[in-house]
Amino acid sequence: MAVPVLAGVVVALLPAPAGLGQAAWYYVAVFTAVILGLITEPLPPSAVGFIGVTVAAAAGLPFSESQRVSPGFRLPAEAVRWALSGFSNSTVWLIFAAFVFAMGYEKTGLGRRIALLLVKRLGHRTLGLGYAVAFADVLIAPFTTSNTARSAGMIYPVIRNIPELYGADTGRSTRQFGTYLMWVAFATTCVTSSMFVTALAPNLLLLDMARTTAGVELTWTDWLVGFLPVGAVLVLLVPWLTFVLHPPETRTSVEVPRWASDALAGMGAISRSELGMAALALLSLALWIFASAVIDATLVAMVAVSLMLATGIVSWDDVLGNRPAWNVLAWFATLVVLADGLNRVGVVAWLGHGTAALLAGHPPLVVMTLLVAIFFLMHYAFAGITAHTAAVAPVMLAAGSAVEGLPMRTFVLLLGFSLGLMGVLTPYATGPAPLYYGCGFIARKDFWCLGFLFGMLFLVALLAIGLPWLEALRG
Known part of the structure; x- marks a missing residue:
């Protein structure tokens, strides 16, 4: 319980980086705490998401100063509407x-x-x-x-x-x-x-994120x-x-x-x-x-x-x-809202432009390949694909959107295709993994070795077969 809470507090106490307002930075602190909560699971994931949305809404973090002073704006009503919007998704x-x-x-x-x-x-x-x-x-x-x-x-x-x-x-x-x-x-x-x-x-x-943040249907x-x-x-x-x-x-x-x-x-x-x-x-x-x-x-x-x-x-x-169905309903409804909040406060655009600046000068297809590979390999740090998607996909989508000439439709599909494939990497990478890891037939060393070998095979196949195929469909 202490890990996500302390991490959120530490982030909130740090000065906001250039280009982000203080309220947006506080929202990043809440989002960081939620993602770490999804990874460490001091509470069920749906409860972590519910608490995160409640905190952000109660503090009015998803709303800019210009929205607050606009005619007819009522923070309590708008905050509740935003917090519950995921259930209409x-x-x-x-x-x-x-x-x-x-x-x-x-x-x-x-x-x-x-x-x-x-x-x-x-x-x-x-x-x-x-x-x-x-x-x-x-x-x-x-x-x-x-x-x-x-x-x-x-x-x-x-x-x-x-x-x-x-x-x-x-x-x-x-x-x-x-x-x-x-x-x-x-x-x-x-x-x-x-x-x-x-x-x-x-x-x-991910497709919902792509539709709302990158305009890709x-x-x-x-x-x-x-x-x-x-x-x-x-x-x-x-x-x-x-x-x-x-x-x-x-x-x-x-x-x-x-x-x-x-x-x-x-x-x-x-x-x-x-x-x-x-x-x-x-x-x-x-x-x-x-x-x-x-x-x-x-x-x-x-x-x-x-x-x-x-x-x-x-x-x-x-x-x-x-129970799993209703649990997932609450879980994803809150994750959709939290991801939308990152876009609302300008964090997604800020991250995208910053990443694009670092990758400036490289051909768009090279940038796209690097981003997909990084997205895939980062899954070693995540216990579950949903937490990975919620934490990293908005950043990758923003980075891709900021690179001139990068084919966003192809990029979104490659990110999406990598989600299931990355589940093979570790014994905690996806839901069925712990069952097979503990079944008694696959030695622990073998599981890690096979996970790495098949993970690299899947990534190479995605980039060597999938990328040319998607580009051919696009052309």
């Missing part, structure tokens, strides 16, 4: 709806059935089993904004029992197979988290098309490369497909609720891809959730009981 509600979607996958059993079907078809060989795990994640990813719900909640419970069928356990001499399978599952979910804008909540947060399809070459290569590469780096002792098994077949038989015939969930998922996907000009993505999700409620796929009690 469409991106926040899209994230909430996606959590309900994930709950539908889990409650109906559709997510588990998809994973088991792929294991049954491809599980005869170890490498094929790796691809089954990867493809299962790809199929579920567009509809689960939480990679924790997707990988830790749906994929892991299915694959956790498989190593024993190959004769492997967590003992040092026989865990190579488990290392292979668990790392494929973890690394793949980092790739799929970047493949779809709705596969990771911070993706949506992007659709669900823009994101998918932009990442597709990188994503396709990495999804195909991860199982094979892991197989090469950590070759399992056993290469074939008749037991795994048999176990998956028995598990599917135990689930029985596909239920009406599963069929309904599948139909709604496909309908939502089609509307996100083909009807973005007619119906907003958030409204598509709201319609899908309404139909899930009307058809009984989930109940309202299920929604009320989904």
Whole structure:
């Protein structure tokens, strides 16, 4: 508790730098305390964000002196309106709806059935089993904004029992197979988290920041098309490369497909609720891809959730009981407001111009590449992608906006694509990471080494494949 509070106090006591007013600097102090609170978590993240917004609003920090003296301006009313504005943000509600979607996958059993079907078809060989795990994640990813719900909640419970069928356990001499399978599952979910804008909540947060601070509007399809070459290569590469780096002792098994077949038989015939969930998922996907000009993505999700409620796929009690969904709603609503405050008080523009001055004289594409690489590698200092996005993305967007000739649309997409990929770096980088780190199959040293190797691979693929592809689309 003392770390974020003392850091905020120290920043507030320092003199405001040239170009920033005192009120703006006080806002930076509050924002610094909030970000450190999100990293150290003395309280749940949503509580940290709520307190931060309350402090900033009560002190009137997001409002300039000219606003305060303007006719009709009432600080108490405006402060409350600003503090609660995040709850009217469409991106926040899209994230909430996606959590309900994930709950539908889990409650109906559709997510588990998809994973088991792929294991049954491809599980005869170890490498094929790796691809089954990867493809299962790809199929579920567009509809689960939480990679924790997707990988830790749906994929892991299915694959956790498989190593024993190959004769492997967590003992040092026989865990190579488990290392292979668990790392494929973890690394793949980092790739799929970047493949779809709705596969990771911070993706949506960054797009909202880009819209408000840089004026860049992007659709669900823009994101998918932009990442597709990188994503396709990495999804195909991860199982094979892991197989090469950590070759399992056993290469074939008749037991795994048999176990998956028995598990599917135990689930029985596909239920009406599963069929309904599948139909709604496909309908939502089609509307996100083909009807973005007619119906907003958030409204598509709201319609899908309404139909899930009307058809009984989930109940309202299920929604009320989904604590992670409501927690994320409060969390992101406050983060959106706090990021907006940085822009309001002029901090974003100040940082952008300062960074641009330091990088002056370099070609725009070189500057963009450096900023993306710095953004990616800075994640070693963050426990979670949301905190990283809230703290660093506004600075990077401001820096990019201030560089003359820098293609902002391409820059925003590269920053967004890096969010999911950076989750592979450390055992604390993203939600599912601690689960796989502690599963007993991946040695601690191996996790760090694999995280570095795959992290560098992901970054190189993003810049070597993604950047030329996005520039070709732009040209």
